[in-house]
Amino acid sequence: MQTARSRALRGLRGAAVSAALVVCCTSPGPPAAASKPGAGSVRAAAGTAGSPVAASAAAPAQARGRQATCDAPEASLRPSGKSGPAVKRIRKRGMLIAGVDQNSYRWGYRDPATGEFAGFDIDLVRAVAKEVLGDPDKVLYRPVRTNQRIPALLGGKVDLIARTMTINCDRIGHVAFSTVYFVAGQQVLAPKGSPVKGFDDTLRGRTVCTARGSTGATELAEETHDADVRLVADQLDCLVLLQLGRVDAVITDNALAAGQAAQDPTVELVGEPFTREPYGLAMRPGDEDLVRRVNKVLKAYRKGGADSPWSKAYDRWLKDDLRGVTGPPKAKYRDRPRTTPHTGTAER
Amino acid sequence: MAQPPSGGRGIHGLTGNSASGPGRATLPLPGSGPHATGLPRQGGGSGTDPAAGPGAAGAKGAGRLRRATTEPGRLRALGTLLAVLILGFGTITAWQVSDREAAAAQVAGRSERLCANAAGIHRALADADTTAAAGFLAGGAWPRSVRERYLRDIDTASALLVEAAADGGAPDSASRAVAELNEQLPRYTGLVEQARANHRQGLPLGGAYLRYAHDRMRSELLRAAEELYALRATRLEAERSRAEARPWPALGAGAVVLVALLAVQSRDRRRTKRILNLGLLSATLASVAALAWLAAGHESARSRLSDDGGPASRSVRLIDEARIQALQAGGDESLTYVAGGSVPTRDGEDFYEASYRERMTRLTGDVRGSGAGDGSILARAGQSADDAEGRRHVRAAVADAAEWRERHAAARTKDEAGDHAGALAQVIGDGPTTRESSDRVDTALSAALGHERLELREAAGSARDMLGELPLGAALLTSIATVCALLGIGRRLAEYR
Numbered sequence: 001m002q003t004a005r006s007r008a009l010r011g012l013r014g015a016a017v018s019a020a021l022v023v024c025c026t027s028p029g030p031p032a033a034a035s036k037p038g039a040g041s042v043r044a045a046a047g048t049a050g051s052p053v054a055a056s057a058a059a060p061a062q063a064r065g066r067q068a069t070c071d072a073p074e075a076s077l078r079p080s081g082k083s084g085p086a087v088k089r090i091r092k093r094g095m096l097i098a099g100v101d102q103n104s105y106r107w108g109y110r111d112p113a114t115g116e117f118a119g120f121d122i123d124l125v126r127a128v129a130k131e132v133l134g135d136p137d138k139v140l141y142r143p144v145r146t147n148q149r150i151p152a153l154l155g156g157k158v159d160l161i162a163r164t165m166t167i168n169c170d171r172i173g174h175v176a177f178s179t180v181y182f183v184a185g186q187q188v189l190a191p192k193g194s195p196v197k198g199f200d201d202t203l204r205g206r207t208v209c210t211a212r213g214s215t216g217a218t219e220l221a222e223e224t225h226d227a228d229v230r231l232v233a234d235q236l237d238c239l240v241l242l243q244l245g246r247v248d249a250v251i252t253d254n255a256l257a258a259g260q261a262a263q264d265p266t267v268e269l270v271g272e273p274f275t276r277e278p279y280g281l282a283m284r285p286g287d288e289d290l291v292r293r294v295n296k297v298l299k300a301y302r303k304g305g306a307d308s309p310w311s312k313a314y315d316r317w318l319k320d321d322l323r324g325v326t327g328p329p330k331a332k333y334r335d336r337p338r339t340t341p342h343t344g345t346a347e348r
Numbered sequence: 349m350a351q352p353p354s355g356g357r358g359i360h361g362l363t364g365n366s367a368s369g370p371g372r373a374t375l376p377l378p379g380s381g382p383h384a385t386g387l388p389r390q391g392g393g394s395g396t397d398p399a400a401g402p403g404a405a406g407a408k409g410a411g412r413l414r415r416a417t418t419e420p421g422r423l424r425a426l427g428t429l430l431a432v433l434i435l436g437f438g439t440i441t442a443w444q445v446s447d448r449e450a451a452a453a454q455v456a457g458r459s460e461r462l463c464a465n466a467a468g469i470h471r472a473l474a475d476a477d478t479t480a481a482a483g484f485l486a487g488g489a490w491p492r493s494v495r496e497r498y499l500r501d502i503d504t505a506s507a508l509l510v511e512a513a514a515d516g517g518a519p520d521s522a523s524r525a526v527a528e529l530n531e532q533l534p535r536y537t538g539l540v541e542q543a544r545a546n547h548r549q550g551l552p553l554g555g556a557y558l559r560y561a562h563d564r565m566r567s568e569l570l571r572a573a574e575e576l577y578a579l580r581a582t583r584l585e586a587e588r589s590r591a592e593a594r595p596w597p598a599l600g601a602g603a604v605v606l607v608a609l610l611a612v613q614s615r616d617r618r619r620t621k622r623i624l625n626l627g628l629l630s631a632t633l634a635s636v637a638a639l640a641w642l643a644a645g646h647e648s649a650r651s652r653l654s655d656d657g658g659p660a661s662r663s664v665r666l667i668d669e670a671r672i673q674a675l676q677a678g679g680d681e682s683l684t685y686v687a688g689g690s691v692p693t694r695d696g697e698d699f700y701e702a703s704y705r706e707r708m709t710r711l712t713g714d715v716r717g718s719g720a721g722d723g724s725i726l727a728r729a730g731q732s733a734d735d736a737e738g739r740r741h742v743r744a745a746v747a748d749a750a751e752w753r754e755r756h757a758a759a760r761t762k763d764e765a766g767d768h769a770g771a772l773a774q775v776i777g778d779g780p781t782t783r784e785s786s787d788r789v790d791t792a793l794s795a796a797l798g799h800e801r802l803e804l805r806e807a808a809g810s811a812r813d814m815l816g817e818l819p820l821g822a823a824l825l826t827s828i829a830t831v832c833a834l835l836g837i838g839r840r841l842a843e844y845r
Contacts, residue, residue: 102688105552113488113550140766145689234690236556263553
């Protein structure tokens with residue numbers, strides 16, 4: 001797939017043509033299904049249908065009516081310190097198994113120098129391990145790919161997923177989320193001083209980069225603002241292309257974009273987030289006691305204003321590049337678990 | 349063509365004017381001896397009359413036409429025909445054999461060298477890529493040995509590219525591939541340095557750069573190197589086929605000459621009741637010798653080229669292909685750890701891990717006992733190796749590759765269980781690592797390659813030597829045959845004086 005794309009590119013330098021080709025060659029699904037009439041080409045067909053991740057990883061505003069609707073997806077079970085079967089299982093094992101990302105700088109990544117995991121998500125996992133096992137180091141980190149998050153969880157490979165995972169109506173049928181610990185949104189990343197000012201008409205005629213199957217790709221399929229779209233395997237590949245001058249801007253969620261900006265001081269987030277993506281830790285629906293326990297951890301994590309663990313983690317990992325965040329999101333609760341969890345998987 | 353009028357008597361033609369003037373040599377001149385005996389060497393008299401030649405020449409033109417229907421005229425025509433046929437046979441033989449000799453020399457020399465040069469470029473590039481990835485896994489700074497190996501690979505690739513460009517000849521697909529490689533190589537090294545710089549600062553961006561560099565390597569550089577290799581290998585194979593091709597026109601011409609000589613002798617016997625014409629008989633023997641030499645000489649060269657050179661050439665291609673797969677599998681293996689699963693295939697697998705498995709399957713198939721799986725590259729290379737040493741090297745490579753796969757699987761299991769450091773130690777650490785296995789595979793394949801290349805060069809070299817004296821020999825023998833045939837005809841002509 002990579003080869004086909006680069007060959008196509010070598011031959012056809014014209015930005016519009018090549019972007020159209022890239023999309024055609026790389027998107028597995030039927031093209032242009034979601035393309036806006038009048039956008040004039042297949043450029044916007046950023047591979048949503050047929051892409052394994054898109055169905056649920058891409059979860060933009062329900063307001064558009066494309067997603068399943070549901071009752072208060074962000075409301076989670078009330079916190080409790082009571083130990084049930086899930087907590088006992090983890091204690092018996094003496095190790096919390098967490099599914100994490102290893103490539104998202106500042107969120108979940110492996111420090112190249114030490115080989116250790118670090119980031120905002122990792123700090124959360126450590127806090128959970130401290131609560132459940134009394135030791136933040138008793139964690140087995142298992143890298144899971146975006147499209148493997150739900151299968152890894154339901155298949156019993158991990159106790160929880162801490163991996164910039166958006167709570168949405170598609171997913172709450174399969175997994176149980178903690179309360180929201182961060183609210184991100186899709187945003188544009190561009191070089192400082194770039195004419196690109198946000199997800200708007202300043203993108204006209206520019207080339208924008210986003211990860212294949214991501215929310216960004218879905219959004220661009222809806223509305224390109226007349227930009228050419230370049231799809232890559234991983235969001236960080238966009239920063240490489242940006243530095244090499246092959247794309248003009250990157251669209252990704254601002255949490256990840258902050259990680260990119262942290263690696264390159266000459267780029268910055270521009271404009272406002274144009275989607276709302278609440279992050280939660282995901283667990284198995286049956287592990288009710290663990291969900292409540294994690295919510296207890298999160299409750300304590302938020303507490304204390306500027307001195308709260310949440311604020312300290314924010315200051316350490318995100319503050320420099322992700323401004324405009326005043327504090328942790330408020331928790332929403334429900335008393336009873338959701339009924340009829342689906343048995344199938346939304347993600348492969 | 350200098351034909352002194354006095355040379356009219358056939359016997360003198362033997363010493364006086366070689367075979368160069370077939371038409372004229374048969375002309376009976378007024379000064380020729382009026383009679384002849386049956387035995388050529390006995391006609392010692394040479395009735396030279398310097399005045400007769402030029403004087404007779406003017407009248408002869410008209411006379412010749414008249415005489416064409418007479419027996420002497422027919423004899424002259426036959427003599428001319430025989431001379432043309434025999435000399436034609438000699439010329440075609442010399443030309444066709446020289447062509448095959450030149451082709452064999454190419455197989456033993458330049459073409460083979462160019463083919464090895466292209467394989468060397470591919471190897472150096474693929475190894476550089478794998479080494480760069482291994483350097484990444486070692487942490488922030490590359491270990492000295494890794495850095496040196498990487499630089500050595502790049503230097504080797506550059507030097508071989510210079511050679512390839514110098515040897516490229518006219519602008520063609522091969523020189524375009526070389527130009528493409530020359531253009532892309534500095535870009536690649538630039539990307540690797542960017543990757544290193546970011547990696548040293550502890551930024552995951554370094555890994556993204558490395559993946560980008562690797563992608564360029566795969567889709568641009570290695571693709572061009574493969575193209576170059578395919579072109580060179582195709583040419584080498586074409587040269588071998590050219591050297592092998594039976595020289596049918598020459599063989600056919602030889603057969604025609606023999607038939608013509610026999611027919612003329614049979615006619616001669618019918619007309620003169622003489623059993624032997626020594627000149628024609630000698631011509632026949634010389635032609636038979638030339639034809640036999642041609643047939644036997646080329647056949648033995650051909651058997652050397654196809655029985656020894658053929659398998660060796662196939663082996664070289666298979667082993668080159670095996671090396672390509674093994675080296676790139678090594679790159680995929682390292683990239684699996686660099687990318688950390690950030691590049692999935694459509695089936696949700698890790699792209700690099702899937703690519704590793706595919707390459708290794710292509711390389712060895714399912715290893716059973718000490719043999720590679722049916723249809724795999726190494727299984728075919730084992731079949732193609734036609735001696736014990738060649739097979740031994742291939743078996744060693746199969747065993748090392750099997751061990752590599754086991755070690756790889758063990759490391760993957762560790763990594764998937766969350767023990768990243770433990771997995772890395774099994775990939776690039778000290779002791780029994782996958783990197784060590786892959787290096788051993790490469791060493792075994794390199795030994796196998798050296799062996800098969802030597803066999804190919806030797807086979808082609810001896811084929812070249814076998815053909816080496818044939819063109820001159822054929823020229824000599826056919827010249828003798830021509831002269832003898834003319835003498836034989838001249839003897840009969842002399843009887844009409």
